[in-house]
Amino acid sequence: MSEQTRTTTRQDTTRQGRGVGDSPRRPDGRQKVTGEFAYSSDLWLDGMLCGSTLRSPHPSARIVSIDITEAVRLPGVFAVLTHEDVPGLKTYGLEHKDQPVLAIDRIRYQGEAVALVAADHPETARRAAARIKVEYEELPAVTIGRHALDPDAPKLHPNGNLVRHVPIRVGDPDATAEVVVTGEYQVGMQDQAFLGPESGLAVPAEDGGVDLFVATQWLHVDRDQVADCLGLPREKVRITLSGVGGAFGAREDLSTQVHACMLALHTGKPVKIVYGREESFFGHVHRHPASLRYEHGATRDGKLVYVKADIVLDGGAYASSSPAVAANAATLGIGPYEVPNVVVDCYAVYSNNPPCGAMRGFGAVQACFAYESQMDKLARTLGMDPVELRQNNALSEGSRVITGQVVDSAAPVAELLRLVKERPLPPARSPGPDHDLRSLPGGVSNTTHGEGVVRGIGYAVGIKNICFSEGFDDYSTARVRLELVGGEPVAQVHTAAAEVGQGMVTVLGQIVRTELGVQQVVILPADTSIGSAGSSSASRQTYMTGGAVRAACEAVRAQLGDAELKEPVEATVRWHHRPTCTLDPETGQGNAHVQFAFAAHRAIVDVDTELGLVKVVEIATAQDVGKAMNPQAVEGQIHGGIAQGLGLAVMEEIQVRDGMVKNPSFTDYLIPTILDMPPVKLDVLELADPHAPYGLRGIGEPPTISSTPAVVAAIRAATGMDLTRVPVRPEHITRTA
Amino acid sequence: MRVTLTVNAEPATADDVWEGESLLYVLRERLALPGSKNACEQGECGSCTVLLDDVPVCACLVAAGQAQGREIVTVEGLADTDGALHPVQQAFIDAGAVQCGFCTPGLIMQTHDFLRRTDGVPADADIRERLAGNLCRCTGYEKILDAVRLAAGRMANQ
Numbered sequence: 041m042s043e044q045t046r047t048t049t050r051q052d053t054t055r056q057g058r059g060v061g062d063s064p065r066r067p068d069g070r071q072k073v074t075g076e077f078a079y080s081s082d083l084w085l086d087g088m089l090c091g092s093t094l095r096s097p098h099p100s101a102r103i104v105s106i107d108i109t110e111a112v113r114l115p116g117v118f119a120v121l122t123h124e125d126v127p128g129l130k131t132y133g134l135e136h137k138d139q140p141v142l143a144i145d146r147i148r149y150q151g152e153a154v155a156l157v158a159a160d161h162p163e164t165a166r167r168a169a170a171r172i173k174v175e176y177e178e179l180p181a182v183t184i185g186r187h188a189l190d191p192d193a194p195k196l197h198p199n200g201n202l203v204r205h206v207p208i209r210v211g212d213p214d215a216t217a218e219v220v221v222t223g224e225y226q227v228g229m230q231d232q233a234f235l236g237p238e239s240g241l242a243v244p245a246e247d248g249g250v251d252l253f254v255a256t257q258w259l260h261v262d263r264d265q266v267a268d269c270l271g272l273p274r275e276k277v278r279i280t281l282s283g284v285g286g287a288f289g290a291r292e293d294l295s296t297q298v299h300a301c302m303l304a305l306h307t308g309k310p311v312k313i314v315y316g317r318e319e320s321f322f323g324h325v326h327r328h329p330a331s332l333r334y335e336h337g338a339t340r341d342g343k344l345v346y347v348k349a350d351i352v353l354d355g356g357a358y359a360s361s362s363p364a365v366a367a368n369a370a371t372l373g374i375g376p377y378e379v380p381n382v383v384v385d386c387y388a389v390y391s392n393n394p395p396c397g398a399m400r401g402f403g404a405v406q407a408c409f410a411y412e413s414q415m416d417k418l419a420r421t422l423g424m425d426p427v428e429l430r431q432n433n434a435l436s437e438g439s440r441v442i443t444g445q446v447v448d449s450a451a452p453v454a455e456l457l458r459l460v461k462e463r464p465l466p467p468a469r470s471p472g473p474d475h476d477l478r479s480l481p482g483g484v485s486n487t488t489h490g491e492g493v494v495r496g497i498g499y500a501v502g503i504k505n506i507c508f509s510e511g512f513d514d515y516s517t518a519r520v521r522l523e524l525v526g527g528e529p530v531a532q533v534h535t536a537a538a539e540v541g542q543g544m545v546t547v548l549g550q551i552v553r554t555e556l557g558v559q560q561v562v563i564l565p566a567d568t569s570i571g572s573a574g575s576s577s578a579s580r581q582t583y584m585t586g587g588a589v590r591a592a593c594e595a596v597r598a599q600l601g602d603a604e605l606k607e608p609v610e611a612t613v614r615w616h617h618r619p620t621c622t623l624d625p626e627t628g629q630g631n632a633h634v635q636f637a638f639a640a641h642r643a644i645v646d647v648d649t650e651l652g653l654v655k656v657v658e659i660a661t662a663q664d665v666g667k668a669m670n671p672q673a674v675e676g677q678i679h680g681g682i683a684q685g686l687g688l689a690v691m692e693e694i695q696v697r698d699g700m701v702k703n704p705s706f707t708d709y710l711i712p713t714i715l716d717m718p719p720v721k722l723d724v725l726e727l728a729d730p731h732a733p734y735g736l737r738g739i740g741e742p743p744t745i746s747s748t749p750a751v752v753a754a755i756r757a758a759t760g761m762d763l764t765r766v767p768v769r770p771e772h773i774t775r776t777a
Numbered sequence: 778m779r780v781t782l783t784v785n786a787e788p789a790t791a792d793d794v795w796e797g798e799s800l801l802y803v804l805r806e807r808l809a810l811p812g813s814k815n816a817c818e819q820g821e822c823g824s825c826t827v828l829l830d831d832v833p834v835c836a837c838l839v840a841a842g843q844a845q846g847r848e849i850v851t852v853e854g855l856a857d858t859d860g861a862l863h864p865v866q867q868a869f870i871d872a873g874a875v876q877c878g879f880c881t882p883g884l885i886m887q888t889h890d891f892l893r894r895t896d897g898v899p900a901d902a903d904i905r906e907r908l909a910g911n912l913c914r915c916t917g918y919e920k921i922l923d924a925v926r927l928a929a930g931r932m933a934n935q
Binding site (some may be wrong): 283317 | 795797805806809810811812813814815816817818819821822824851852853855856862866867869870871873875876877878879880881882885902904905906908909910911912913914915916917918919920921922
């Protein structure tokens with residue numbers, strides 16, 4: 041463990057164990073450091089073709105005609121396909137099948153896929169795609185989320201532009217209070233920006249089916265959608281997970297999957313599609329931009345009386361997971377606080393902006409920026425310490441959240457805030473000319489030697505639901521086989537859980553070692569020959585597939601009994617978490633969530649108030665993880681999540697103007713570098729959740745949620761400005777925007 | 778065109794290279810060395826870092842023809858031929874600096890070049906400055922700093 045981490049349970053760091061609670065090395069680590077690990081973009085087969093996708097240059101248009109004649113003529117081209125060539129269902133989607141595999145007659149966002157090419161060289165494929173003549177008639181576009189529900193807004197889909205409205209009603213909707221603060225907040229469109237671009241290799245099979253090797257988060261939901269669109273029975277579409285270069289939500293929706301399979305089945309040859317970085321920005325969903333209007337009422341001594349919130353999430357052209365994102369933003373919409381009277385209305389809408397869906401934090405991020413900004417504003421109005429105000433209203437075990445659900449495991453909200461507040465502060469910036477420029481905003485650009493630089497401190501705390509909610513039948517499937525190999529017991533584990541970098545393969549091995557007492561564990565490749573593991577998202581996969589593997593180990597142990605292991609023993613288990621309910625459509629009441637997770641952050645920033653440049657000096661955080669299954673991996677998740685939250689606070693935004701993406705590259709879409717990330721001081725609490733395997737609590741998302749408002753609060757403290765929009769840009773601080 | 782070069786101390790030849798191809802494309806698609814990663818295609822992310830005549834470069838920014846007759850070392854060439862990992866590779870595993878691992882080959886090449894020119898364990902500010910051209914989306918960089926310090930410490934004690 042690093043020196044900067046404290047835990048509340050005693051860890052024996054000298055023990056080199058490899059079971060639950062230890063930090064064994066990743067089983068794929070050697071392959072990953074030597075370059076041998078096969079990411080989806082590395083796959084290669086003799087005679088394979090390269091696929092390319094033609095995309096719409098317009099955000100809203102009618103397709104008048106498509107002429108592929110010139111593309112087909114180019115030597116080296118094997119296939120040019122349009123919507124007419126989609127063999128099965130022409131549309132797909134996670135919750136509503138509203139997205140065409142290839143545009144049919146209408147374009148709803150810039151970058152929408154129109155046609156496909158397979159050729160013997162990627163450049164030939166790109167050139168052929170450029171020769172496809174598409175005649176468009178541009179149409180009026182809806183490009184501002186708040187305008188999508190206007191009566192005169194152009195309608196994107198037959199039922200209009202509302203994807204979902206989630207209302208929450210608690211107590212008296214007309215409650216009044218002694219102190220009232222209002223605010224309107226904006227969240228820009230963030231990109232997951234995983235480093236490994238979308239890619240897949242489809243191989244036609246002799247049975248008329250297809251084998252697909254792809255980087256994804258959820259093999260079975262891919263399989264079902266691909267089979268439907270290909271018009272094939274599900275067993276003829278076999279998906280194997282290939283190496284995944286990060287995910288963060290962006291691989292929940294389809295990208296190359298159906299396209300590569302269509303080209304492979306059409307040409308009878310293996311076809312690989314790999315997106316470049318620019319295409320990747322158009323090839324996956326993003327985090328919903330949001331417009332959030334809040335009103336908080338409190339007593340003069342700082343007790344919340346009511347919260348009203350009106351949230352609009354711009355889902356872009358297609359639904360993706362917008363309905364679930366809206367439910368999160370609504371049900372988690374006032375934060376980890378007890379409030380007797382609540383009116384929340386959250387709307388996910390269609391627009392002609394890029395489609396938005398899952399990204400780490402999933403609706404909780406947008407709401408947290410707004411409610412935590414409001415808590416700071418309320419504290420200022422009351423003249424109260426912002427941490428004290430939060431602690432006075434904090435949820436705790438036994439509290440009811442605004443859906444009426446009782447929090448029935450640890451909810452140490454006040455304690456997390458105490459821990460970050462009591463962390464010693466980093467040393468003050470040394471005055472004088474001899475300090476290292478690299479520690480200042482602007483760094484070696486030499487924009488300041490300290491003049492105009494002001495330090496600020498900000499706090500935030502957040503709440504996230506873990507696992508899928510609202511009655512979704514969420515389960516994972518695991519097969520564990522124990523046998524003797526060369527006289528030694530060896531356990532094989534087979535699941536369809538997507539290892540996306542988080543360390544699933546490590547933790548499953550730890551669980552098996554702990555449960556079966558074996559040292560040798562083989563994790564088989566994830567594929568669709570076993571039942572679904574559900575998605576590697578919602579911070580759920582260690583909970584769900586970890587739970588399934590543990591249950592399968594228990595079944596193996598039960599089968600074996602007291603007997604000595606001679607013949608192989610095998611068990612397959614489908615494991616569910618406890619059931620959840622849907623939300624009441626009028627009041628938003630219901631036990632919709634499986635588990636809640638909490639984290640708190642303290643950010644310290646130096647701001648060059650003349651140039652608007654921000655240097656985040658340090659982040660302190662505290663998070664309850666229930667059980668640190670792998671302490672090293674827990675720290676890695678928390679550090680990485682904070683980096684993405686910091687990115688949203690001060691730099692990351694897909695800039696969309698009139699439906700057109702202006703910055704689809706890593707030159708113009710900035711993610712934090714190692715210079716931008718400060719040291720992280722981390723407190724890990726392990727307060728077991730009795731309902732969860734090993735007491736664990738999902739860890740991946742909470743770090744991303746409250747880090748953003750903490751950084752912005754610190755910038756506000758340094759500048760005295762309101763700063764109601766993220767990312768905060770230099771021009772906001774210098775008032776030159 | 779034909780490009781001949783030395784890769785990981787072995788002579789290599791690529792035929793039918795299109796003039797627009799990058800060194801990265803030739804390594805990955807023609808010489809069966811996919812360890813160097815393609816994540817941005819414009820020199821922003823460092824995932825394709827290789828040594829070109831002993832200098833770290835983004836292979837995506839080097840035209841294939843520019844590599845004619847040059848010496849390249851990729852991540853595949855860093856471990857000993859007997860399979861023993863380079864101390865930087867081992868430190869990345871031990872420190873938990875590898876998550877998805879897509880940035881790892883580039884970071885390892887950059888760190889290797891950094892540490893072989895550095896005595897002892899470098900200061901954090903120096904590590905940060907030197908690795909600022911390598912993006913990582915998973916780790917928040919904390920464990921990467923741990924890995925660099927760990928590797929430097931081990932190499933200093935060798």
